[in-house]
Amino acid sequence: MAYPREPYCIGQETGILHSNRAYDKTVNVRPDLPGNVIMIHGVNDVGTSYEALEQGLCQGLDARLLSIPPGKLGLFTPATYRMPGSKPDRDDKQTLEADPDAVFFKRRIDTRTHSPAIPFYWGFRETARQAGTKNGQRTDRFGNRMDKDLSKGGGPFGNATSTLPDMWNRGLFSPREVGGDPVRPVLSAPGRMYMVLAAQRLAALIAMIRDFDKDEVVTIVAHSQGCLISLLAQAFLLDEGLRPADTLILTHPPYSLVEDTSMFFGAVEAPRMFGGGTDAAMAGHYGTIGDRQTADARLQTLARIVQGVVAKKHATPPLAVLTDHGKYHGMVGPKWVAGADRDNRGKVYLYFCPEDMTVALDNMQGIGWQGVPDFMKGTALSKTRKKEMPGLWGANPAPAWQAERKELKPLSTLGAGFYQRVFTNRQRMAPARKTLEPVLVGMPPHDFALHVKDEDDHAHVAASGRPHRAHGPEVDWPPKPGGWDSFLHSEADQCEGIVAITGEALRVPARADLRGAGQIDPQDIPGNSPQARLPKDEQGPCEAVDPIDAAIATTSKHGLMLLRQMAIDDPRPKAQRIPGSGMFGSGEQRQVQDALNKDKEPGDQCARIQSITRAAGGDDKLLITRYETPNEARRRWQHEVSPKSFHGAIIGSSENHRNVTAYDMAIGGGQASSDPNFYAYLCAVADWRLKMDDRRLRPGILGWNKFQKLFYAYWAAEPKWRKDVIEGNAKYYSSGEMPACVPPLHTGLPSTVVCETVAGIRTLAMPPDAKSATAACVTPAPAKKEGA
Template identity: 30%
Template sequence: VNGNRLDAHFAKAGGFFANATNNIPQMYGRGFEPDLKTRLVMRNAVAGNSVFAGKAPDRRYFVLAATRLANLIKTIRTIQPKALASEHGIDPRHETITVLGHSQGTIITLLAQAILKQQGQRCVDCIIMVDTPYSLYATEDDGNQTGHGKLKTLIDIVNVVTSEPHTVPDLADLLITAEQSGGRAGANWSKTCGKRLDKNGKSWITFDERDNRGKVYLYFCPEDTVVGLKKVHGIGTFGVPDEVPADGTAAKHGKTMPAMTALAPKRFHQRMWTRMERDDNGNGKFKKVLVGTSPARVPVRDRFERLTPGPDTDGTMLGTVLESSKNAALQASFTRNDIRFINGEELKPPCEPDLYGGEIVKGGPRPGHADVAGMMTPDDVTKNVSLGNQYASFKWITVETTRNPLTSIESYKTAFNQGKAIDGQSQNWRVVPDTSVTSMVKNALLPIVPPQYLIQREQTPNEARLDMQQNPDAREPNNYHSGVLHSTENHRWVTAMDVAIGQAVTLDDPVWRELLILMADWKMDRAAVIKIKGNANFGRLPPKTQEFILACSNYYISGTFPEEHVSATMPPLVTSELTPAAVAAQEQAQAEYYKQEAQKAQMMYGNKTLGEVFQGMPR
């Protein structure tokens, strides 16, 4: 559809990359439309096989995702518990929920909280935002939203999540000696501290326990080149500075708006995950910047580090020039000694970040040398995006030689494809001159002999997938947009300490657990619907929830958007504020509309008064 490769369910795994937003209001509007510059980049495959930015659908499927998340959270806290749980006073409305969101999922998570608040429901207990594209600046392609509107929305949503932390159950109720603990906590755990084995699994270390209910965490990576693009300028790359430039209605009150200064007192915490290595002791020994040191004001870029998110080079001299030029053109930049208040709680021990997970060729800074991006083998989604990109090019394989440049390729194509599955077929065939050295020498020595031509086919999808998996030339530089997520150790030593702990009685019931997991999966095909309807607890859900689940399934199966279940109006916590240029354009369009309507009326009624016009109308 519009050049986008969809699967049999009208879905696009990985989403429409160009449809991503850096704010909430834009998710209620029309989809991405490529300009001339973007179309030229795509047609010439300048960005490579795996990048396609074609016309995309309306973005309201993001709003549907937020509505589904809000519905799931509400369902978890309103289900009927098992009789045994009820006897012990364990009520699902006290369920402790943490959402770990990544990229666009973080903005969907924020909107879900605004929807819950509008419905009078309790928000999740804790949010961890990883590599979010959410921005606090007015950018080129953000639906003309002001930085002030974005900042106010973030502050207001953070406030409803954190202002009244839920306190049931008390963490003391999780002690192994407590009646209802269920044995979840070990003998060395208390509500203030616990013990765990170190990374080597040999020595016990003591860590501080804390109640993370009513907190929002931001994990940002200054080397994330995706949300570091100028058109995005996301806090997932740049973090939240103390202040940001004032615009919109805030411009009346000064040149800047308090950002982290306003968010930090509201239990908003940020942690920096950087690949940079620094000589903090001045002894010439460069070490990784640890995550979880004592809260402090930290430079995102020191005096020796580059100002753009992207790496300095791909490891070659030409690459250094190309990368530097590309970074300057596409990426927003830090300023020298740009400071962030890193106020995530101290971890014991602090974590040495691993941002190189999944790399075939490991990248990273080298003291005294340029920073090199690691190389990644394309994953399944990337392979499918490449295969669906009409402008992508794959290897050509010679099938036969001929002296006739007008040879028909149809017979070769039919014979090759016959009886094969679609992914084993080759659709693109051609006849081209043989430019090999041997052929050219023969042509020169025997000019009376007609030159040789090659009958070639493009790789089949299966061959292309295998080639992308095995061929080093098919590897792509890591953009570090998922660097934090790609290492389990990052989560073991940091995320595990930041999630909220408490009650999870709904997961104790295997029937409810199965239903909730099925509800959470957006890929609701017919097999999933059969499981959902067959679940003993499906009939215990409110009728509206049942209807909503089936409508979401119908959307996945047939592509029919569930309009009646998705509000077209933003919840009150979301502030939509247009830039002055957008307001002027809107007013101009409105004036033009009224002018055209007046001209139509003039042509229809001439100079008649309203009384004369109405006089001729039937009563």
């Protein structure tokens, strides 16, 4: 059933109607949008970079298609966002919002908005019965801070994965809070299948755009874990014979081709079977993915999805016809020439950043940090040779396969249609000029040395961000001419540490902007910050702590500060006071604490007192040493800074998107986003915060009944599988119960995803006929049975 189309206004003006007029009234109309761009955030994120991304895209498209230079009023207009510090009449550092998640980073569309951006939001929702409260903040069962709907955008920080099968795995197991950063506490985390639900919903969103018009163009710009959700969504679409997105732009992906880890992280991961959250649908099947995925499985999965995108390239309309203004309504300007532009449909772009110290973690070493190499060694499972694999209680019922070491060629395996760009502040010697120069984004394809000799590749961050991070192999740059022994070194040896930058040349190569709008250099760190008191060689660039992260910090064991001893009036009634001097015992401390906290809100209550003594000179004064109240801590953290890891450096800069992303996105058809009514429907489906109970809605949260009322005409046209995903997501956001439409790994693994562990366990995708009876959103039975 086709979606209905309703007329909509593309321009309006006022004028005087009179006869014998000398000229007609000119009405400026909006051009058709050139495509649909889905933005996807990562873990522990509510879309904090969407403003920069959308703003940069609109400015870049103005320049690319309409020849409107920066600083001039453009025709592509981004939505507005409520960013911290964006209201001049409000001090966001001093003000404690009762519900900061309902205030900050919220997107607002008005009559001026004309943007191809569709913000996709996803996350984890705790059940009411397992939620807790700490220092006035709601938490999940493990202590991870939630919002007032018991949800967390992107899920907990520690649940990021480096492979697709691990999105079905147990959550992180951390028996105690590790890391030492209150803004990003690393705690145990829930089962990860909420990521699979997000990938299903993303697949549904892409299919909806395709159904609006067969020639619609879809570009995905994803960040961090959002990259893996995007890849899994394409795998779901390919399995159903549906067209994937036209173009994927992956920024800072933790996706890794490295199967090994350090001894430290090996010890951290070993006890995972004893803890971490689980999903009922995976009960009894976690053993199949209890070890790390092989390098070959990681590579083959990525290659299959990339080549699936390439093979499904849809070349209609050809770019040359976009100048037909009768059909495309000014999508391109009079100076635009198809031959001077680039058709990006059927491509996957990797934007990687060697400065990214999050994806550089030893247990990750993602392609978002080091790119895709020409050569690497890794493990592959034999197709024919099995091995004995005794289980804890005898023979393991799962067949195990022999592991074989292989020489892999990742870049050539990914094949045509895969392009990578490096965004870095590092300078490299230009061989022709023998001078150190910036590495510009958009230079003609060239080689890039990840780590040259005598270069400290971790010195750009504070000392706290340096341990347990991988180093690239040191290389000579420029390469020295081959000596007498060069024949002893294989091509793989000669390429080690050097990455081929294959992205097409841009018309105007640009410097990467890794600062963004919010970087605070060491010399500018506020003097009262702990970061300013570090030795100079341990300092690094920082970023301001936003109000949501400040609330997170108050739930960390390191988040509340011990205050200096202070004198206070004894808050107890005189009848409760016991004469004497000296240190108070636990009973008297409890009396004082109860009196201090009486009739106060949880956030203003003092939960921890270290010591109390009577002040000299009388019983009415006490000397108290206590920790901050949660609200005192929140306000302090809102004035604080946090070390920058550079993990959001690419996605968080509007300049990168204006100069690069806007030229890599696909263009050709954007009717779905040009239609304001259907665009609103797409944005509603793209936001997981859709609640079944309309009676208790927080600001900015859409209720199910209103959703049905606003978009009934479109909803009625949806096929059952998409209705199941959308409604299942709404029920999940409302209750925390994983919908039955989300398949476990053993019934829902897409055929393009290779699942093979270094322990020799291979999980195969179900045949299409069998999968149709059990896979995503067809019947609720399998997930319920597995959880029984």
